[in-house]
Amino acid sequence: MIQVVCIKQVADTETRVKVAADGKHLDPAGVTWILNPYYEFAVEQALRVKEKLGAGEVIALSLGGPGVQTTLRNALAMGADRAIHLRHEGAALDSLSVSRLLADAIRPLGAGLIWFGKQAVDDDAAQVGPMTATLLDLPCVTAIATFELEGDQVTVEREVEGAREVVEAKLPAVLTTDKGLNEPRYASLKGIMAAKKKTIEDVAAAPSEPNLEVTALAPPPPRAAGRIVGEGTAAVPVLVKLLREEARVI
Amino acid sequence: MSVLVFIEQRDGQVRPVSREALGEATRIAAAIGGPVIGVCAAAKDPGLAALGEAGADRVLLATSDRFAAYDAEGTAAAVEAAVRGVQPVVVLFAASAMGKDLAPRVAAKLGIGLASDCTKIDPASGGLTATRPVYAGKALQQVRFPKTPALLSLRPKVFAQVSRAGTSASVEPLAVTLPGDGPRARVLRVSAVAGGKVDLTESEIIVSGGRGLKGPENFPLIEELAGALGATVGASRAVVDAGWRPHHDQVGQTGKTVSPKLYVAVGISGAIQHLAGMSSSRCIVAINKDPDAPIFKVADYGVVGDLFEIVPALTAEVKKLNAHG
Ligand SMILES: Cc1cc2nc3c(=O)[nH]c(=O)nc-3n(C[C@H](O)[C@H](O)[C@H](O)COP(=O)(O)OP(=O)(O)OC[C@H]3O[C@@H](n4cnc5c(N)ncnc54)[C@H](O)[C@@H]3O)c2cc1C
Ligand SMILES: Nc1ncnc2c1ncn2[C@@H]1O[C@H](COP(=O)(O)O)[C@@H](O)[C@H]1O
Numbered sequence: 001m002i003q004v005v006c007i008k009q010v011a012d013t014e015t016r017v018k019v020a021a022d023g024k025h026l027d028p029a030g031v032t033w034i035l036n037p038y039y040e041f042a043v044e045q046a047l048r049v050k051e052k053l054g055a056g057e058v059i060a061l062s063l064g065g066p067g068v069q070t071t072l073r074n075a076l077a078m079g080a081d082r083a084i085h086l087r088h089e090g091a092a093l094d095s096l097s098v099s100r101l102l103a104d105a106i107r108p109l110g111a112g113l114i115w116f117g118k119q120a121v122d123d124d125a126a127q128v129g130p131m132t133a134t135l136l137d138l139p140c141v142t143a144i145a146t147f148e149l150e151g152d153q154v155t156v157e158r159e160v161e162g163a164r165e166v167v168e169a170k171l172p173a174v175l176t177t178d179k180g181l182n183e184p185r186y187a188s189l190k191g192i193m194a195a196k197k198k199t200i201e202d203v204a205a206a207p208s209e210p211n212l213e214v215t216a217l218a219p220p221p222p223r224a225a226g227r228i229v230g231e232g233t234a235a236v237p238v239l240v241k242l243l244r245e246e247a248r249v250i
Numbered sequence: 251m252s253v254l255v256f257i258e259q260r261d262g263q264v265r266p267v268s269r270e271a272l273g274e275a276t277r278i279a280a281a282i283g284g285p286v287i288g289v290c291a292a293a294k295d296p297g298l299a300a301l302g303e304a305g306a307d308r309v310l311l312a313t314s315d316r317f318a319a320y321d322a323e324g325t326a327a328a329v330e331a332a333v334r335g336v337q338p339v340v341v342l343f344a345a346s347a348m349g350k351d352l353a354p355r356v357a358a359k360l361g362i363g364l365a366s367d368c369t370k371i372d373p374a375s376g377g378l379t380a381t382r383p384v385y386a387g388k389a390l391q392q393v394r395f396p397k398t399p400a401l402l403s404l405r406p407k408v409f410a411q412v413s414r415a416g417t418s419a420s421v422e423p424l425a426v427t428l429p430g431d432g433p434r435a436r437v438l439r440v441s442a443v444a445g446g447k448v449d450l451t452e453s454e455i456i457v458s459g460g461r462g463l464k465g466p467e468n469f470p471l472i473e474e475l476a477g478a479l480g481a482t483v484g485a486s487r488a489v490v491d492a493g494w495r496p497h498h499d500q501v502g503q504t505g506k507t508v509s510p511k512l513y514v515a516v517g518i519s520g521a522i523q524h525l526a527g528m529s530s531s532r533c534i535v536a537i538n539k540d541p542d543a544p545i546f547k548v549a550d551y552g553v554v555g556d557l558f559e560i561v562p563a564l565t566a567e568v569k570k571l572n573a574h575g
Contacts, residue, residue: 013503013523017388026385037504094363095354121503123384123391125366127354130322134358139434140322142351145497155438159498160347161265161449163442165320169435179504180497209396211363215379216392223548226534228541232555233563239535239551240567247533247550249455249512250479250568 001056001112001171003046005080006102006132008036009064009071010122017219024214025091026122035071038117040078040184041177045147046115047079048182052149057081059109063101063205065089076195077187083198086205092123094212099131101205106136113154116176118143129176140174141167145181251284254338254399256329257309258348259296260320260440266452267344267406269304274371274409275342276305281373282339288419289332291325293318295421302419305412310336310424319437320348324428326355331426333360338399340378345403346451353403364401365393367507369408369530386503386526406451407509408530443498448482450501455512458484458501458528462517462538462557466494471561472516478568484508486518502527517557520545537561 012032020027043060050056060075062068063086072083086105093101106114114136116129126142133140144156145164152171157164159178187195229235229242243250253275258265268288275286288301288309293316298309312328314321329352333341341356343349345367357364369390370381378400384391395401450456457479459472469483476483485495487502501508503526513531518524520536520543528534529548536549537560546552553560 011385013386013526015385017385019389026389096357096361096363099354099358121386124382124503125364126350127357127364127366130351130354131358134326134355140355141435143347158347159443160260160320160440161452162447163440165440166438167435168438173435178497179500211361211396212365213394213396214391215394217384217389218392220383220387220390220529223529223534224550226546226548226550226552228546228552228554230553232553233559235553235555236560236563236567239553239564240571242551243512243533243535244571247512249533250571 001049001053002059002110003049003056003113003115004059004061004106004109004111005039005042005046005075005115006128007039007060007062007071007075008117008120009033009062009068010036010120013121019217024217026217033067033070035074036117036120038119038177038179041179041181042115042117043075043078043080044182044184045177046113049113049149059084061102061105062086063088063098069200072200073195074187076198077191078185079191081198083200085200085202087202088205088207093207094210095125095127095131096211097207099128099135101207102128103132103135105203106132112171114138114172114174116174118176118178129174133174136174138172138174139169141169142176143178144175145178147175147181251282252336252338253279253284253286253340253342254332254336255286255288255306256341256343256349256352257288257290257298257301258344258346259290259292262292262294262296264296264298264301265344265346267346267349269411270406270409271342271344271404272301272305273411274404276412278340278371278373278378284339287336287338289329289424291317291328298421299418302417303414305414306419309419309421311421312424312426314428316428316433319440321433322351322355322435323430324433325352326359327429328424328426329356330359332424333399341399341401343403345405349403353401357401362397362399362401363395364403366403367405368402369405371402383530386522387529388522405507405509405530450482450484450499450506450508453482453508453510455479455481456484456501456508456510457481457514457516458486458518459489459516460486460518461488463489469494471558475514475561475565475568478565478572481514486524515545515549516561518545519543520548
């Protein structure tokens with residue numbers, strides 16, 4: 001079975017956010033780029049499926065500037081067989097534009113399972129997985145916490161408010177991964193060496209008209225200055241009084 | 251110039267997040283001039299007429315046995331049918347587990363952009379502007395919509411409900427051709443999470459514990475305080491990764507995003523990824539022995555000291571208050 005894992009490169013959450021001169025986007029200078037943390041769960045699960053089946057191909061797919069090559073190499077080092085880099089430079093695209101480009105790239109691959117992270121930790125949009133599935137007209141389960149494959153059927157669990165849904169779908173299917181799905185492996189030294197010989201196919205992406213317009217990016221207004229009520233247990237009655245009379249939350 | 255709101259139901263109960271979306275819809279509708287219309291997919295009417303009180307003028311109801319559990323593709327077809335029929339200028343979803351799953355599908359079907367997890371909507375200034383937190387809440391992004399309708403999902407607990415006592419909504423059937431012979435992704439069963447507690451995203455008060463608790467055996471301290479406050483217990487990722495608490499308790503960027511009216515952080519340092527999940531809370535209390543812990547930067551009220559002394563004292567004080575009213 002062919003599996004595709006969609007990977008996004010994101011700014012490290014520790015990065016200090018500096019707004020670019022246009023007032024709309026992140027200033028890329030000084031940003032540390034990392035792999036979207038959810039991606040590891042997706043790659044890991046795809047590799048486990050391949051290992052279980054004893055055959056197949058795992059293809060890593062990423063849309064973005066030249067930097068995503070590093071991201072793709074990392075997936076290859078973890079064990080993906082080959083990679084496709086959909087090349088697009090310039091300001092980040094909206095989720096629907098990204099989904100259209102990914103769907104076009106995925107369609108000819110004949111994949112049985114297509115993996116996404118639940119959300120990217122930069123825009124926190126949580127859109128691209130279910131959007132791409134809809135464009136591909138494939139069943140999709142989002143934010144899965146468990147995964148089982150039996151023949152051409154997957155059974156997964158997803159967490160909803162106060163409950164878990166057990167969902168079943170036939171392949172081909174699209175899944176987005178939540179944290180906790182598995183313990184992702186680290187790339188071994190052997191894997192890193194092997195990755196150097198694997199191919200990254202380079203494909204130019206041609207996005208269509210934007211579907212959302214970013215008009216501003218700004219730091220959030222500071223929270224009204226808080227205060228230290230006091231130290232130790234002596235502060236407790238004061239705290240309770242403030243919560244009751246000033247904040248009126250208890 | 252109507253505003254369409256997706257009404258989320260599970261087990262025949264309309265979810266509170268939909269009342270919040272209706273509340274915001276009435277504010278948008280007042281600004282643009284037009285009705286608030288709900289759309290719901292259910293096996294049978296979950297009492298939609300009562301949503302008049304929450305702000306709905308009309309509710310369109312698609313009924314099918316397929317909607318006894320969440321049928322993503324069927325529900326997306328119902329919302330799409332409603333959008334094509336009603337031609338709203340704004341469509342609102344809750345950024346709940348269901349809304350996060352559904353809204354992108356509807357957006358893809360309509361070929362229209364979606365702003366997810368919004369915390370503010372400004373309908374005035376010539377076209378609607380939505381505000382949403384990005385980069386772990388370190389920045390706010392403002393977006394506008396080149397096409398109509400504007401599609402948005404709203405962060406739970408951020409938008410206020412309205413109450414129009416005595417108003418009822420007219421419930422009208424919505425005809426939908428459901429895709430396929432049945433759901434391609436089929437919910438086999440829904441199992442309640444152990445304890446049956448209120449979900450963190452729906453809680454008014456949350457008490458979260460971090461690594462400062464030293465071990466899982468000390469979490470009863472947190473549970474007792476939560477019990478006295480009528481709160482739900484949350485946790486930092488450090489504690490979840492250590493296996494002290496289940497993943498569904500995790501607050502933060504790779505856990506849940508919460509906006510309760512009161513968030514009490516106990517023995518939590520306040521790493522940016524934790525703050526990403528709770529900094530939109532209305533009132534934040536931090537208890538930490540380190541006066542320089544970053545959590546104090548976002549806390550409205552901080553107490554410096556040993557949590558093992560402070561938390562029991564706080565529980566006792568709250569209990570005293572409860573007893574005396
Ligand atoms: C990609 C990524 C995603 C992440 N996502 C999340 C997320 O979703 N949620 C999350 O929480 N974290 C997340 N993290 C982890 C985050 O960076 C921190 O490591 C984590 O939040 C720390 O948890 P903590 O505050 O419980 O522990 P610590 O940072 O170890 O803090 C413990 C605190 O307890 C205090 N303390 C100790 N003893 C006492 C005592 N006796 N009395 C009072 N105070 C005491 C200490 O002063 C300290 O401030 C993520 C990290 C990464 C890289
Ligand atoms: N540029 C991209 N290239 C490849 N995959 C992406 C890209 N953007 C988003 N994704 C995938 O979609 C998921 C959700 O992203 P988002 O909808 O942006 O939160 C990510 O975890 C990735 O799996």
